[in-house]
Amino acid sequence: MRLHYVSERRDTAYWRDVTASHPPVVTERLEKWSRKFPSREDFEPFPLGLAHVQEQLYVPVLNGLGLLSQDLARAEMARDPKLRQRARETHASLVAEYSRAAEKCLPHRAWLESLHKETVA
Structure with a gap:
């Protein structure tokens, strides 16, 4: 569309x-x-x-x-209260999932430095 x-x-x-x-x-x-x-x-x-x-x-x-x-x-x-509840549950689930993923990520500075190390090597 x-x-x-x-x-x-x-x-x-x-x-x-x-x-x-x-x-x-x-x-x-x-x-x-x-x-x-x-x-x-x-x-x-x-x-x-x-x-x-x-x-x-x-x-x-x-x-x-x-x-x-x-x-x-x-x-x-x-x-639609069921829709509202599903939206709340979905939002909470996504926030939890993204928070878990963020905990496993390098901090931005460390990630940038790792890129620099790869290009120098």
């Missing part, structure tokens, strides 16, 4: 061309999702029920681009 290419950038010919050439489905869905939280009904069913074009992949992208209405997200969570 090219949602990843929705941007405020207009500083180069590339970004001006991308902005001018969004397919109608992009602008139609963005307009719809400014009033309504994305839902499964917004998408054609994908073969075998795979999630490749469904809302669970679009919500994080919309949020990351600053295009997801926080008011709509709050209303969606308030409407």
Whole structure:
């Protein structure tokens, strides 16, 4: 759908061309999702029920681009307590996973120094 290419950038010919050439489905869905939280009904069913074009992949992208209405997200969570609980559990799980991974990583300075040692050797 090219949602990843929705941007405020207009500083180069590339970004001006991308902005001018969004397919109608992009602008139609963005307009719809400014009033309504994305839902499964917004998408054609994908073969075998795979999630490749469904809302669970679009919500994080919309949020990351600053295009997801926080008011709509709050209303969606308030409407469905199970969804809110699942979101909280998922968030807590990801924070714990990332914290464990970060503990195993080199500090930034040590990592940079290790790169320098590899290029000198």
